[in-house]
Amino acid sequence: SQQGEEDPQALSIQEGENATMNCSYKTSINNLQWYRQNSGRGLVHLILIRSNEREKHSGRLRVTLDTSKKSSSLLITASRAADTASYFCAGNAGGTSYGKLTFGQGTILTVHP
């Protein structure tokens, strides 16, 4: 079963608007990562936030993490049509979990030109 749950499942916006996606997870994590996937192709790593961090920025991306609520959010500012994709959060528990990432079900983002 999936550990993470993304909200919303689908998001449709106009170019230039901001897109916010939320993720909740169930077990303790060492870090939480966000990935992007274009139309059933491979996933691309976007950003990683450690459990002792609360906010992180990378270009137009801003990620927050609230470990007390077991939740994270991804904000894409000034969206572009090229941002249209599925976005997944994935938790890494560390320890004996080694390379296992537990993915959520994803948010499908559509950005209209």
Next chain:
Amino acid sequence: DAGVTQSPTHLIKTRGQQVTLRCSPKSGHDTVSWYQQALGQGPQFIFQYYEEEERQRGNFPDRFSGHQFPNYSSELNVNALLLGDSALYLCASSFPGTGGVVRELFFGEGSRLTVL
């Protein structure tokens, strides 16, 4: 710098058959993980290979097996295929990390398996 490469990209099998999928990791990476992604779902962890051994396994039956070669490339084998095995199979490579922590996975484009 070659990224993660997977083959074949698409294949069709019938129930009961066996399939082998192949993966070459990104240059410099020695750890390979396999994920199954059903349509409309997030990827699910199958297993990870490091130093030619299975280091961690997800909740998949023994019909799913793998191998890692000395050059770090890897194979995923699925026996006795079921209709429910139809999915996109993703290979990801990484550095092994310390203390079980994985920092970033580099994914291939996947092998799409259809079981009829």
